[in-house]
Amino acid sequence: MTSAALADVPVPYRIVARVEETADVVTIRVQPIAGELPGFRPAQFSMIGVMGVGEVPISISSACDDRTAHGYTLRRAGAVTDALWERRVGDVVTVRGPFGRPWNLQRADGRHAVFVAGGIGIAPLRAAIDELTSGTTIAPRRLSVLVGAATPSDHLYGAWMNDLSERGAEVLRAVDQTDESDDWPHAVGFVTELIAPVVAEWTGTVDVAAYVCGPDPMMTATIEMLHRCRVASNDIEVTLERNMQCANGWCGHCQLGPLLVCRDGPVATAAELGDLLERSSL
């Protein structure tokens, strides 16, 4: 049992870098004003707070071995994320965490690791992809990153994405739509359409470890497509999003049927998830 201080008490962090990724998505990098940067595992999240406004759960998107600062990528979608968008380098926010169950990356060792992201869903996958492409002890035999977004300008992390190809990853991008002014050399369509060519191309036994993050309908469609490609439910992990307030399993807000997402998740296997995302208004 960790102490209440670790779990419940916000810690002041200073913003040391700020990058506007798109028109409404920003990445901030933060350092604790005092004390050490805590370690974390990919898909873990923290509660990021702005004084007088409130807190929101944001997953850590920087690499685990980056010991200078933690990166958080967030979209403006409410009072707290609006306030975070307005914060600048030098400003101080609060952080509680990291919390939650991370990806099980060990499953990818010696197998085909497939990362599927919808929109800002790439953020909780980024640290995992960084780890598996940086020559750690976990070595997938092949690594595919499939990313979808609404339009070309909604794709995040362009430079990092280009760099990934050079690190041996197969990167495929799609957009739901383009207009004539877009110079878009990649696919047009849903990210789920990228799955079958990549997974089915492997002619031997399907030996995939899949990691999925995006809006609920996208994750449901992705799981269905992976199933059609004969990937087993135990080999598919998703990361869930629900209303989180305490992040300690105390407040009850983040229930998804049998799951308390902050305590049992945010990562769950498709086997554990079953049809929970498909049940209406659960």
Added chain:
Amino acid sequence: MRSSSDPGPRFVVGPAGLTGIIDELDRAGYDVWGPAVRDGVIVTRRVNGADPLPIGYTVDQSPGSSRLVQTGDRSRFGWAVGPQPWKPLLHPPSIATMHLAQAGRDQSVTVSLPGRPPRRLALFGMRPCDLAALDTLDHALLDAPPTAEPTYQARRCDAFLVVVNCGVPASACACVSFGTGPHVDSRGSHDLEITEIVATDPHDEPDYVVMAMSERGASLLARVADRAPTADIDDAHVAAVAAQQADASAAIERHVPAARLPEALAEGHDLERWTEIAERCVACGNCTAVCPTCFCTTVNDVGDLLGTHVERRRDWESCFSLEFSRLGDRPVRSSVAARYRQWMSHKLGTWHDQFGESGCVGCGRCTTWCPVGIDFMKVAQGIVDDVEAQ
């Protein structure tokens, strides 16, 4: 808890012995809370030895109705449960959990935490179902989370629990099928257990069979025995306690649907019955407020005008509120049907997945205090019947 081979003090007292217990708890530094009559209902409030317990009342309950009735006898515990569980004392409806201060947006943030509550709590007159509800809260707030919830823990860890067995169940009670009453039967985390034996002539004072259930309960009873007259428990008392337990058990008419309830609630997700209930349910949240195990809260930051000082509060929240399930720009459970289904499915179904037991102890408060009289157990039975008929 003591083993049966090593019973703590146990004896019979009159009303003066009850007063003695309250006095000794007060002397030992506890804030003693017990039953009182106010506004036509039994409530829980601060009590002391000089302030008599309510005498000669029972409560006539049915779905959506509760009437306090005077019996004219000398019983002090002739009622089942009032609207107020003991939950607010240990899990306050609204409490400041910390203060944050920041002089400017580029300045550091300082956090100050509240001190421990000044006095320990003694809960006098809990019912067996209420004790079971505290065990349920203990599991949900202290044992199951990665970190114990500090507000509840600070109040719960020292609380002295005095349970009075239930002799007069109400019509909404369903404790038997949950195994939570009407007698606590020497099992549980309480310190003292009391059974009220009403006299043959109801105008005579009852006898109170008191038993110590913990070391501190034993030492408190020893001090009570020094000040108040006590008598040994005789065969007639033993028989009277057993008879009360049997009669009260037999009087309980409501039962939780027996088989496959969690499974039926999951399988019955799309039943039309949820929509039918929602046509009556006004989503007021009364049921979650009076429920002794509902623990959900919201974190609210209350700032001053300058935004330099913030009080972080933990306030009760109900799954019947639209805000409860907000995700992004909309609630996940926007219909009343979805919110009623969440309340019942959590209490009777997914609580098992989350905490390994039922979230309902069968106290009946949600049914009694529902303003439109929705009968919780009847709805649950209806869901099971619908699923079986599919």
